[in-house]
Every structure is written in C-alpha cells, then in structure tokens.
Amino acid sequence: MSSPIEHHDGSRRFAVEQSLAPHVDARWAEDFVLELRLLGLSGEQIGAALSEVESHCADSGEPAADAFGDAGEYARSLRLVPHIDVSVRALLRTVGPVVVEFVGMTLLLWGFTAWRRGEHLEITGGQLVGLAVVLLAIAALVQWSDAVLRLAVHRPVLLWGVLMVGAGLGMAPALLGSGVLARVAAGWGIGIGAATIVCAIGWAMAQYRTSGTLADPITSPFATTRPFEQSGSPTGPATSNAHSRLTTLAMHPEALIPVWTVIMLAVTWWLTR
Amino acid sequence: MVISDQPWPSDWLRGVLELCVLRALVDDATYGYAIAARLADSGLGTVKGGTLYPLLIRLQNADLITAQWRAGDGGPGRKYYELTAEGRRELSRMTAQWSRFTELTTAILAGSAAPTHAIPSPEVNP
Numbered sequence: 001m002s003s004p005i006e007h008h009d010g011s012r013r014f015a016v017e018q019s020l021a022p023h024v025d026a027r028w029a030e031d032f033v034l035e036l037r038l039l040g041l042s043g044e045q046i047g048a049a050l051s052e053v054e055s056h057c058a059d060s061g062e063p064a065a066d067a068f069g070d071a072g073e074y075a076r077s078l079r080l081v082p083h084i085d086v087s088v089r090a091l092l093r094t095v096g097p098v099v100v101e102f103v104g105m106t107l108l109l110w111g112f113t114a115w116r117r118g119e120h121l122e123i124t125g126g127q128l129v130g131l132a133v134v135l136l137a138i139a140a141l142v143q144w145s146d147a148v149l150r151l152a153v154h155r156p157v158l159l160w161g162v163l164m165v166g167a168g169l170g171m172a173p174a175l176l177g178s179g180v181l182a183r184v185a186a187g188w189g190i191g192i193g194a195a196t197i198v199c200a201i202g203w204a205m206a207q208y209r210t211s212g213t214l215a216d217p218i219t220s221p222f223a224t225t226r227p228f229e230q231s232g233s234p235t236g237p238a239t240s241n242a243h244s245r246l247t248t249l250a251m252h253p254e255a256l257i258p259v260w261t262v263i264m265l266a267v268t269w270w271l272t273r
Numbered sequence: 274m275v276i277s278d279q280p281w282p283s284d285w286l287r288g289v290l291e292l293c294v295l296r297a298l299v300d301d302a303t304y305g306y307a308i309a310a311r312l313a314d315s316g317l318g319t320v321k322g323g324t325l326y327p328l329l330i331r332l333q334n335a336d337l338i339t340a341q342w343r344a345g346d347g348g349p350g351r352k353y354y355e356l357t358a359e360g361r362r363e364l365s366r367m368t369a370q371w372s373r374f375t376e377l378t379t380a381i382l383a384g385s386a387a388p389t390h391a392i393p394s395p396e397v398n399p
Contacts, residue, residue: 023349048342051350052305056322058349059306067322077327221342222350 021054028064031071040082043218051221097204101257104196111189116272121189123182137166204254295364302355
C-alpha cells in the first residue's frame with residue numbers, strides 16, 4: 001500500500017480532498033469533485049466516488065491521473081444519476097425568494113430616491129420593462145444553471161461580459177421609457193418594497209426550516225467519518241462556529257440582497273445629499 | 274487509452290471484460306483493485322481504474338452485482354462488490370454463449386466451419 005501524498009500548499013483550499021483522499025493528487029481530486037458537482041450529484045455521491053478513487057490509489061500506488069485519466073472525463077464516464085432534485089420546479093422554488101427580494105429592493109430604492117429628492121414615486125413603462133427583463137434574465141440563469149456554472153468555472157471573464165451586457169439591456173428601457181404609468185407618494189414605494197423584502201426573507205427561512213439546510217456537504221461513505229463542508233472545515237458541533245455560519249450565509253443570495261439593499265440605500269443617500 | 278501494457282487488442286478486451294469481471298466475483302465479494310489484480314494475474318493485462326469502475330457501476334445498475342462499503346483494518350476503506358443471483362445467471366448464460374462464439378471463430382479461422390444458415394454469397398463479377 002502506498003503512503004499518502006504530502007502537500008505543501010499550506011492553504012485550506014484542498015482540505016476536503018486531502019481529508020477524504022490523502023493518496024490522490026489534490027488538484028486531480030478538486031477537478032473530479034468540481035465536475036461531479038456540475039453534474040448535479042449530491043455530496044454523499046461525490047464522497048463515495050472520491051473514496052473509491054482513494055481506495056484504488058492507496059492499494060495500487062498509482063497516481064490518480066495514470067489510473068483514471070483526466071478527472072473531468074472520468075467523472076462523466078461514471079454516468080452517475082443525481083440523487084438531488086434538479087428539476088426546473090425545484091430550482092424555481094429555490095430562486096423564488098431571490099426574485100421577490102429583488103422586486104422589493106427595486107421598489108424600495110425607487111421610493112427612497114424619490115423621497116430624498118422630495119418628489120413623488122413615478123413608475124414608468126420603461127422601468128417596468130427593465131424590471132421584467134431582469135426577472136427574465138434571472139429565470140434564464142436558473143433554467144440554464146448548468147451552462148452558467150460551467151461558464152463561471154471555466155470562462156469567468158466571458159460570463160462577466162455576458163452579465164454586464166445583460167444588465168445594460170435591462171437598464172436601457174428604464175432610461176428610454178418616459179410614460180408615467182403610476183404616481184404615488186414615495187413612502188408607499190419604501191413601505192411596500194421593505195415589506196416585500198421581509199416577506200421574501202420569511203419565505204426563504206421557512207424553506208430552510210423545511211429542508212434543514214441548503215448546504216450539501218461532501219461526506220465519506222463511512223458513517224463514523226465526519227462530513228466535510230465544501231469550504232473544508234469539518235462540520236461537527238465543535239467546529240460549527242460563527243465563522244462557518246457567516247460563510248454559509250454568504251453563499252446564499254437571499255441573505256446577500258438585503259445587505260446589498262442597505263449598501264444601495266447608503267449610496268443613494270450620499271448621492272442625493 | 275484505458276487498457277494498456279498487454280498483448281491483447283483492446284477491442285477484444287472491451288468485449289469480454291464484463292464477463293471476466295463477473296467471473297472474478299464468483300468465489301467471494303471483493304473490491305475494485307483486487308478485481309483488477311486478479312485479471313492481471315490471470316494474463317488478461319492491466320485494467321485501468323478508469324475502465325473498471327464505470328463498468329462496475331453499469332453492472333450495479335443492471336442488478337448483476339451489489340456493492341457495500343467496508344472500513345479498512347488499518348488501511349483504506351473499500352467498496353466490496355458481490356454477485357447477485359441475477360448476476361450468476363447472466364454469467365452462466367454469457368459464459369456458454371462466449372464458449373460457442375470462441376469455438377465458432379476458432380473453426381472459422383481454421384477454415385473448418387460449416388455454414389449453419391443459407392447466407393447469400395456476394396456476386397462476383399468475372
């Protein structure tokens with residue numbers, strides 16, 4: 001049997017890979033895990049597949065690249081069927097709170113800007129078209145999430161460009177449209193916007209309570225081994241600290257949009273002094 | 274290239290590997306590397322992990338084998354594969370079929386095979 005590979009990286013980047021598969025080259029293992037994630041497999045399935053590679057490499061003493069070839073190709077060749085729900089309905093359920101929060105944020109910011117200027121909130125056709133375009137873009141991102149994820153991993157600059165062009169297309173109608181459809185006191189925009197965000201947060205929290213957690217840690221097939229989060233820290237009660245909770249929070253856009261709203265409100269306040 | 278360092282053409286091995294893997298599980302449940310080692314020791318050549326494990330998953334999906342993780346005793350944990358009753362029946366059926374096939378091809382190559390069906394011969398232009 002071969003000895004574990006010694007890594008001198010010093011970082012926590014490969015913590016999951018090194019813990020579950022010490023005899024497998026960490027970069028190969030990382031590519032393997034990433035491809036399986038992109039294929040929509042659960043943490044349990046990924047942990048089992050990686051553990052079998054580990055078992056083979058430990059017994060044979062072969063490097064994973066020699067025994068299994070390219071990590072991505074090998075991951076695809078397994079043809080594993082995802083255990084997790086990747087249906088469009090499930091994705092929409094996941095993205096629902098984000099969409100509602102986004103609508104609330106938009107209303108709140110429009111109302112807040114009008115209030116700072118001492119004006120009424122005027123909603124134009126262009127603004128509504130712009131909002132619709134953004135919501136359609138979110139729906140498209142959900143529908144083609146696999147392609148988006150691949151792009152984010154392999155061509156991040158291209159994805160950034162596509163998103164920027166999309167954002168520009170979303171903004172254009174708002175700038176061009178001038179016909180006022182509704183004119184209400186600015187306070188209504190602020191109130192309804194804030195209430196919408198609060199409702200969406202409640203929705204998201206209810207979903208978390210129902211499903212337990214959205215995080216899907218990579219787990220060893222052996223019950224005695226503690227599961228590992230994607231970030232690399234063992235998820236036992238002893239290490240479930242405030243930092244890991246913050247990390248988990250930051251991974252969810254439902255938590256980020258309210259924070260982003262506060263930042264935008266502060267910027268708007270500063271710009272409309 | 275997933276099957277290497279062996280005297281047999283990879284096309285032949287691809288055809289018979291499933292049968293050989295099932296045969297390697299007849300006596301007892303065992304794990305992937307041990308299956309590869311048994312096949313190599315019997316002269317089949319090196320079967321790479323990249324070939325073996327996808328095949329084991331296919332056999333599992335076809336209910337011909339089952340798998341169970343066992344913790345290692347001082348070593349790595351291993352996934353043990355075991356033949357199902359259906360797997361044994363399939364192995365028996367395929368082994369008989371393979372024997373007939375090899376007998377036939379051997380006879381063809383020796384030039385002694387008798388045609389069993391009236392196969393129309395291609396027209397030969399003078």
